[in-house]
Amino acid sequence: MVATISSEFRKFFTTRLWWGMAIGTFVAAAAFAGLFGALASRTGLGDPAQGGIPPMSDHQIAVNVYSSGVSVGYLLTLAIGVLTIGSEYRHKTMTSTFLATPRRVTVMWAKVISLLGIGGLYGVVFIIGSVAVGATVLSVRGMPAFAGAGSIVRTLVLILLVLGLWALIGLGAGILIPNQVAALLIAIGVAWIVEPIAGALLSTQSWGAGVAQFLPSRATTAVLQSYNGGGEAEQLSWWAGALVLAAYAALMAGIGSALTVRRDIS
Amino acid sequence: MTIAETDRPVAASREGRRIEITGLTKRFGSFVAVDDLSFSVAPGRITGFLGPNGAGKTTTLRMLLGLVQSTKGTATIGGERYADLPRPLQTVGAALEATNFHPGRTGRDHLRVLAASAGIGDARVDELLELVGIPAVARKRAGGYSMGMRQRLGLAAALLGNPDVLILDEPANGLDPEGIRWLRGFLRHLSAEGKTILVSSHMLQEVEQTVDDVVIIANGRLVRQGSIAELHGDPKAMVRTTDADALARALAAGGLSARALDGQRLEVVGDDLTRIGDLALEARLPIHELRADETDLEALFFALTDSPENRNRNLEGGAADHPAAETPEEGVMR
Ligand SMILES: Nc1ncnc2c1ncn2[C@@H]1O[C@H](COP(=O)(O)OP(=O)(O)O)[C@@H](O)[C@H]1O
Ligand SMILES: [Mg+2]
Numbered sequence: 278m279v280a281t282i283s284s285e286f287r288k289f290f291t292t293r294l295w296w297g298m299a300i301g302t303f304v305a306a307a308a309f310a311g312l313f314g315a316l317a318s319r320t321g322l323g324d325p326a327q328g329g330i331p332p333m334s335d336h337q338i339a340v341n342v343y344s345s346g347v348s349v350g351y352l353l354t355l356a357i358g359v360l361t362i363g364s365e366y367r368h369k370t371m372t373s374t375f376l377a378t379p380r381r382v383t384v385m386w387a388k389v390i391s392l393l394g395i396g397g398l399y400g401v402v403f404i405i406g407s408v409a410v411g412a413t414v415l416s417v418r419g420m421p422a423f424a425g426a427g428s429i430v431r432t433l434v435l436i437l438l439v440l441g442l443w444a445l446i447g448l449g450a451g452i453l454i455p456n457q458v459a460a461l462l463i464a465i466g467v468a469w470i471v472e473p474i475a476g477a478l479l480s481t482q483s484w485g486a487g488v489a490q491f492l493p494s495r496a497t498t499a500v501l502q503s504y505n506g507g508g509e510a511e512q513l514s515w516w517a518g519a520l521v522l523a524a525y526a527a528l529m530a531g532i533g534s535a536l537t538v539r540r541d542i543s
Numbered sequence: 544m545t546i547a548e549t550d551r552p553v554a555a556s557r558e559g560r561r562i563e564i565t566g567l568t569k570r571f572g573s574f575v576a577v578d579d580l581s582f583s584v585a586p587g588r589i590t591g592f593l594g595p596n597g598a599g600k601t602t603t604l605r606m607l608l609g610l611v612q613s614t615k616g617t618a619t620i621g622g623e624r625y626a627d628l629p630r631p632l633q634t635v636g637a638a639l640e641a642t643n644f645h646p647g648r649t650g651r652d653h654l655r656v657l658a659a660s661a662g663i664g665d666a667r668v669d670e671l672l673e674l675v676g677i678p679a680v681a682r683k684r685a686g687g688y689s690m691g692m693r694q695r696l697g698l699a700a701a702l703l704g705n706p707d708v709l710i711l712d713e714p715a716n717g718l719d720p721e722g723i724r725w726l727r728g729f730l731r732h733l734s735a736e737g738k739t740i741l742v743s744s745h746m747l748q749e750v751e752q753t754v755d756d757v758v759i760i761a762n763g764r765l766v767r768q769g770s771i772a773e774l775h776g777d778p779k780a781m782v783r784t785t786d787a788d789a790l791a792r793a794l795a796a797g798g799l800s801a802r803a804l805d806g807q808r809l810e811v812v813g814d815d816l817t818r819i820g821d822l823a824l825e826a827r828l829p830i831h832e833l834r835a836d837e838t839d840l841e842a843l844f845f846a847l848t849d850s851p852e853n854r855n856r857n858l859e860g861g862a863a864d865h866p867a868a869e870t871p872e873e874g875v876m877r
Contacts, residue, residue: 284660291652292645368645372610373653373700376637377660379609379626542610543602 278387281378285391294360302353302399303406309346310411317342336425340432342411344501347436350403351443351497352469354396358447359464361388363457371542385534392448396441403440404433435500435515442522446493449529452537468493486511496521559586559739560621560708567616569602576602578763584741589734591754592743595848597857599763600743604712608637620708632661636701637710646686650677650696653685654703661704671699690717709733711742715749727753747844759844761853775838778814783807783832784823793826794819
């Protein structure tokens with residue numbers, strides 16, 4: 278198992294994908310933190326009930342600035358998850374992978390574990406980008422960058438978890454849709470466009486808000502306890518959000534793995 | 544440098560592993576790609592696995608390696624299924640398609656990825672790249688490799704764990720004549736180390752000079768199994784003279800069995816041309832032609848695999864005995 282995991286890490290770091298994605302993650306984290314840092318204000322902006330930003334404490338501002346790019350960050354780790362398995366099908370390296378480790382369940386676990394690690398690694402890149410730029414911008418504007426430091430650290434650690442879990446969701450999507458390009462388009466399309474729209478539509482219904490909080494993007498905001506854009510919309514506690522994300526990941530990767538164990542590799 | 548340098552367990556002290564294929568069948572929908580196939584591969588020998596394109600060679604090998612699930616039947620290596628081998632890469636080396644590389648990863652890194660999962664170090668990787676003759680190219684991305692380089696990289700991958708059993712699917716495909724000659728020498732070298740080699744090909748002449756045994760299949764069914772010598776049959780000689788019957792009698796008197804083909808030509812069992820010539824001289828019969836009659840293996844292969852019941856189902860629209868209802872894109876190898 279350890280050997281298979283190390284093989285998975287080696288697989289990931291021997292193509293150009295990893296640093297392209299690392300640059301993307303860093304830039305997204307830095308850009309969003311810079312933007313939110315520049316716009317953040319204690320007094321809020323407009324009417325929260327109409328989609329404006331409510332007044333925030335210094336601590337809330339810092340948390341929101343540092344995690345503002347997460348919705349782009351998780352799209353990137355989602356893509357990484359898809360590509361981890363998708364490129365094996367596309368380039369038919371699945372054959373050598375399963376020849377080296379014929380117990381396919383072992384391969385799948387190795388992918389899951391290495392992806393959690395890789396997601397976490399991208400989390401570190403993300404945090405470096407967002408904190409460096411966000412804290413600088415806040416400081417320049419004379420606002421405290423680390424109000425409530427302990428809880429900020431907690432948020433940053435949770436970012437690692439969130440990015441890792443999204444990578445697993447991607448892995449599941451990549452296994453379920455064996456065509457890499459289709460899997461990538463569908464996964465990103467759903468996570469980026471379809472799911473937020475569904476969330477917005479659901480929130481307009483009286484019964485929908487309770488359901489909407491279980492959508493992956495809402496669960497993600499719940500984990501980070503950051504501003505959710507919906508005024509007083511219902512939100513899960515952070516651990517419930519993490520469990521919901523983990524459940525998505527487990528479901529997708531579980532079904533996908535079960536299929537892969539039986540699938541003919543040719 | 545030889546392959547034997549790395550911790551090769553003394554092969555002689557160990558029973559070689561026999562490959563056993565028993566009643567192996569694979570259906571893709573209603574299409575029977577491999578049909579109740581049984582054969583075995585003796586340890587320590589090179590066995591050619593032959594058949595025209597689409598005969599089911601790759602499918603059989605993929606079932607043997609646990610990549611494709613068989614519909615029926617079993618395939619074992621040393622009595623074990625591939626998936627049950629405790630150290631697969633150290634036991635069986637396989638090179639299947641020549642295109643199994645990520646184009647953005649270097650050949651060397653491809654091997655290092657495999658090596659990692661079997662706990663093999665980088666030194667062994669470099670040793671093999673040296674051995675197959677692509678040490679420099681292997682540091683470039685595999686996307687730009689020629690077919691020949693891919694084949695060599697595939698061989699290196701198969702040899703990573705220094706296995707005793709090698710399974711090679713069409714390793715000569717895409718090699719130039721020089722490459723094929725190199726491959727022949729390479730396989731003989733490996734065989735001399737006691738390895739069991741199963742090598743598939745759709746061309747008998749590619750492997751004819753290399754293999755000890757052959758297994759010939761057509762349309763997923765076994766057509767012939769035996770040693771290459773058996774396939775050649777008994778040596779024969781061909782003689783042309785003025786009176787074939789008279790010469791046949793003279794040869795028979797000398798202890799040679801001969802058969803007149805027509806008035807002038809006869810076929811003699813055995814390849815002692817000197818003795819045939821001497822006996823003809825004693826009988827005062829002129830010899831117009833005298834030669835050892837090599838069995839034309841290529842013609843035999845063609846005859847075996849192209850007899851009416853074995854005619855390639857992939858070439859005609861719906862062969863008689865195969866309602867090839869949904870044979871997908873024939874000829875286009877995946
Ligand atoms: N995954 C598949 N689905 C449907 N048919 C297949 C599949 N794989 C192989 N075949 C068919 O099975 C037959 C045998 O193929 P293959 O084993 O590749 O032959 P060979 O290696 O001897 O050329 C071919 O007719 C091929 O089209
Ligand atoms: Mg083939």
